[in-house]
Amino acid sequence: MGNIEQLYQDTILSHNRSPRNFRKLEQFSHTTIGRNPLCGDVYQLFARIEDEHITDIGFQGDGCAISKASSSIMSELVKGKTLTEAGKYKDDFLQLLLAAKEEQQESVLAKLPRKLQVFRGISEYPMRVKCATLIWRALEAILQGQGAEAETAVSTE
Amino acid sequence: MLNNEKISAKTTQQTVRQTIQWASEQRDQFPIFSRHPEWSYLDSAATAQKPRRVIDFLQEFWCERNAPLHRGVYRLSAQVTQDYEDVREKVARFIHAGCGNEIVFCRGTTDAINLVAHSFVAPRLKKGDNILISAMEHHANFLPWQQLCQKTGAELRIIPLRKGLVEGAFRQHLQVGLDLESAEALLDDRTQFMALNHVSNVLGVINPVTDLCQLAKTKNIPVLLDGAQAIVHGSVDVKALGCDFYVFSGHKLYGPDGVGVLYGRSELLETMPPYQTGGDMIEFVSTAETTFAPPPQRFEAGTMPVSAVIGLGVAIDYFQSLPEERLLRHENTLLQLATENLRSTKSLQKVQIIGDETDLTRKVGVLSFVIEGVHPHDIGSILDSANVAVRAGHHCAQPLMADLKLTATARASFAVYNNERDVQQFCEGIEKVITMMI
Ligand SMILES: Cc1ncc(COP(=O)(O)O)c(C=O)c1O
Numbered sequence: 152m153g154n155i156e157q158l159y160q161d162t163i164l165s166h167n168r169s170p171r172n173f174r175k176l177e178q179f180s181h182t183t184i185g186r187n188p189l190c191g192d193v194y195q196l197f198a199r200i201e202d203e204h205i206t207d208i209g210f211q212g213d214g215c216a217i218s219k220a221s222s223s224i225m226s227e228l229v230k231g232k233t234l235t236e237a238g239k240y241k242d243d244f245l246q247l248l249l250a251a252k253e254e255q256q257e258s259v260l261a262k263l264p265r266k267l268q269v270f271r272g273i274s275e276y277p278m279r280v281k282c283a284t285l286i287w288r289a290l291e292a293i294l295q296g297q298g299a300e301a302e303t304a305v306s307t308e
Numbered sequence: 309m310l311n312n313e314k315i316s317a318k319t320t321q322q323t324v325r326q327t328i329q330w331a332s333e334q335r336d337q338f339p340i341f342s343r344h345p346e347w348s349y350l351d352s353a354a355t356a357q358k359p360r361r362v363i364d365f366l367q368e369f370w371c372e373r374n375a376p377l378h379r380g381v382y383r384l385s386a387q388v389t390q391d392y393e394d395v396r397e398k399v400a401r402f403i404h405a406g407c408g409n410e411i412v413f414c415r416g417t418t419d420a421i422n423l424v425a426h427s428f429v430a431p432r433l434k435k436g437d438n439i440l441i442s443a444m445e446h447h448a449n450f451l452p453w454q455q456l457c458q459k460t461g462a463e464l465r466i467i468p469l470r471k472g473l474v475e476g477a478f479r480q481h482l483q484v485g486l487d488l489e490s491a492e493a494l495l496d497d498r499t500q501f502m503a504l505n506h507v508s509n510v511l512g513v514i515n516p517v518t519d520l521c522q523l524a525k526t527k528n529i530p531v532l533l534d535g536a537q538a539i540v541h542g543s544v545d546v547k548a549l550g551c552d553f554y555v556f557s558g559h560k561l562y563g564p565d566g567v568g569v570l571y572g573r574s575e576l577l578e579t580m581p582p583y584q585t586g587g588d589m590i591e592f593v594s595t596a597e598t599t600f601a602p603p604p605q606r607f608e609a610g611t612m613p614v615s616a617v618i619g620l621g622v623a624i625d626y627f628q629s630l631p632e633e634r635l636l637r638h639e640n641t642l643l644q645l646a647t648e649n650l651r652s653t654k655s656l657q658k659v660q661i662i663g664d665e666t667d668l669t670r671k672v673g674v675l676s677f678v679i680e681g682v683h684p685h686d687i688g689s690i691l692d693s694a695n696v697a698v699r700a701g702h703h704c705a706q707p708l709m710a711d712l713k714l715t716a717t718a719r720a721s722f723a724v725y726n727n728e729r730d731v732q733q734f735c736e737g738i739e740k741v742i743t744m745m746i
Binding site for chain 2: 154155188192282
């Protein structure tokens with residue numbers, strides 16, 4: 152068991168206190184909703200996708216420090232990136248949290264930006280992994296082309 | 309009766325000392341605490357730990373007495389059948405039912421409520437009718453009614469909450485009860501059923517169910533009481549409560565999981581068709597037709613959780629061996645200590661109690677709270693790191709959460725084995741949460 156301070160690192164606490172891109176976009180092309188049925192947390196993700204690029208991104212909702220920081224950091228990272236680049240972050244991040252073996256985690260860790268590396272300790276708290284992946288699942292849905300017209304809800308269960 | 313009138317509202321030094329001694333003896337009965345002395349287990353409202361008696365019994369049962377129910381002509385089977393039926397009688401005495409035939413064994417509270425929804429209410433419910441529940445139901449006593457109403461075009465009516473404030477040293481805490489006046493107005497001659505929680509799993513408040521049952525009776529409306537939380541906090545008398553159905557689960561009553569109880573008045577059970585069909589619930593089956601067994605067997609299709617039922621009997625014996633007044637005083641003392649700490653400790657001033665009461669004898673040992681600026685899930689994880697087990701989330705009561713404009717709360721609950729040290733560890737844990745997160 153890692154200690155709790157490793158889970159609640161400064162980066163996470165600071166993004167929790169002042170989340171970036173924490174707003175509804177005035178103009179968006181895609182929106183999806185991420186729900187964690189375990190705790191009732193709900194986030195709505197908005198993205199403006201133009202010419203294969205995420206030109207703007209924002210999110211709204213209420214959830215724990217882990218899910219809010221994860222959303223905030225995700226939004227910072229993918230803003231301005233191509234869909235392929237965003238997809239790569241998403242795949243690597245999910246592998247970091249969900250890989251069955253420690254080697255698989257280690258192999259992906261170095262590829263991730265520091266801001267995402269801080270979530271590494273969460274895999275030791277299985278009940279909290281879903282908090283960290285929630286917004287990424289909502290992003291995944293958008294990258295798959297969902298949420299272009301009607302709102303699409305994804306769930307971490 | 310479950311009204312905590314038996315205990316005085318004020319905690320004196322002497323009562324604290326007495327309960328400490330008594331509690332340490334009780335705690336010794338629960339092997340999990342000798343394996344994990346570091347834990348403050350404050351999640352008994354979700355599931356209670358098991359006393360040695362129940363654990364030993366189950367092991368002994370499988371070593372010594374396991375056999376199929378009802379089916380064997382040999383002695384081992386006859387004995388198990390006898391033991392199983394004895395528990396039925398025991399449960400009937402425990403909740404003051406008329407006789408064992410009014411007791412149906414189920415998988416748990418959820419299963420029992422679904423049984424009543426399917427076999428009693430569904431056949432009676434028509435478009436334009438209504439069912440009355442409250443705004444503080446567990447999903448187990450909400451979804452079966454919501455779904456049934458949606459299917460039939462009936463209306464689901466909800467007794468609203470009445471909210472108030474309780475003064476603390478630094479802030480006001482939220483008091484939440486049922487708005488009884490509205491309840492009366494919501495009942496009419498199309499009301500087919502009323503289903504209410506006896507004690508709220510989120511707030512811990514003891515609802516005035518006797519009054520509500522009486523009110524329903526004046527209009528001939530059958531009532532189900534969800535006793536999942538109430539059953540473990542004092543004696544329950546279904547006749548005095550005046551309900552038609554009463555349901556609870558074994559696992560919250562220091563007993564095994566996988567078993568629950570449905571009490572139903574005989575006249576009503578007799579009118580009800582089976583919930584599930586299959587083995588063990590028939591009188592006679594042919595390819596042309598089947599006649600079903602009378603209640604309660606009619607509702608016990610398939611192989612029942614025999615060890616859990618008989619284990620529940622042992623848990624009831626354990627529970628009844630606890631002097632009621634002392635048990636209630638003990639749990640209430642812990643509730644008061646924790647509540648007082650949250651209300652008046654300076655370092656805890658960001659804590660708000662949800663479901664506070666000026667007179668704490670009006671609730672059981674369940675304490676929900678939120679901390680300004682900290683999500684309950686984070687509270688739960690940090691308390692976990694301080695070896696304090698609490699529940700964090702919506703507690704399967706999302707309609708209540710929405711009404712209170714919350715997504716979640718953290719909840720500590722107290723049982724016979726908890727002690728003053730648990731409360732202290734809990735309060736220190738909350739200080740840690742506040743220091744880390746704010
Ligand atoms: C008030 C209430 N009703 C119903 C239930 C459901 O009980 P079970 O899960 O044992 O069926 C619970 C348990 O969480 C409860 O607290």
